[in-house]
């Protein structure tokens with residue numbers, strides 16, 4: 001594989017450079033990377049999916065000839081990846097685009113990749129037509145109706161009260177049907193404009209704007225944004241501020257949050273020589289909901305230096321934000337009662353470069369697109385005090401970003 005990264009003048013907003021066919025993206029506040037074309041891909045399933053993908057990537061970049069004149073995280077060869085939530089069912093993939101455009105701190109670059117061994121051509125970007133708005137969208141129940149899902153939440157509360165576990169994250173899906181295949185760039189551009197604090201992603205049909213960063217590895221620095229504890233926004237700013245204050249004081253939410261932070265810190269500890277874990281969370285304000293959030297940062301030690309960002313994501317997945325506590329019991333409860341094939345929802349999604357640096361989010365506030373049909377997902381952390389109707393309302397609020405992004 002021969003890879004060339006060249007610095008270019010500002011080519012305009014990254015998401016507007018994407019062609020309609022299989023666009024790949026990881027963008028936040030206008031920075032990040034977008035890619036298209038397919039130089040190579042690796043598909044895998046099962047419990048070994050992260051290890052197998054990591055091995056494939058190391059092999060691919062191990063023999064690559066790279067001419068990189070920018071040398072930033074995300075330059076040189078990069079793979080976009082999306083991984084199944086559970087060992088079964090679900091498929092996972094790493095995709096190596098043949099063209100990547102990136103933007104970071106006032107610098108822009110284009111990477112071209114050729115797996116036939118020829119030096120790829122220059123950095124000319126194709127003209128692309130603007131994104132097409134979906135003509136109409138008809139929503140229907142996914143695997144369970146809202147009422148059925150409330151019953152499932154009630155069953156989880158019963159099990160928690162009986163002492164089987166402390167917390168379980170239960171999810172539901174909604175099906176959206178359009179008259180013709182969706183131009184993914186339309187929702188991507190809307191998600192990125194409406195949710196600038198989130199990471200807007202598109203990998204192999206999995207799209208969304210996630211507020212939760214499972215892990216970022218960048219030149220020896222390992223960071224993670226942990227979320228747990230949610231409150232819906234009302235649209236009245238003053239009232240929302242009061243709600244944010246009550247969220248920051250809620251002992252139930254603080255306890256749940258503390259647990260989620262601890263589990264991430266414990267999972268990262270074997271790879272870090274030092275770690276900063278803030279004592280109190282901050283409130284992340286999103287247009288639809290507010291979350292308790294903590295940003296953790298660690299410095300990788302000699303063990304961490306040899307570990308890719310994907311391997312770190314594997315060590316963290318599934319976090320308490322998408323599984324529960326204790327994790328093995330929560331996963332078993334999800335398999336028994338949720339009645340949903342999560343596929344790649346709530347799995348790691350992101351990118352990785354040849355050094356193993358990269359960013360992996362959790363595929364939340366997301367949808368799986370297959371042509372004209374989409375499955376939209378939302379999940380909620382269920383604890384002893386959870387009220388099924390309130391959880392259903394929270395799931396509806398978490399579906400808002402994708403629903404809005406599909407409308408005009």
Ligand SMILES: C=C(O[C@H]1C=CC=C(C(=O)O)[C@@H]1O)C(=O)O
Pocket residue numbers: 169171212227228229230291320321322364365377378379380381382398
């Ligand atoms: C599982 C989801 O959200 C998680 C992330 C943040 C807060 C959550 C909560 O408070 O329930 C969830 O654990 C989802 O959006 O589908």
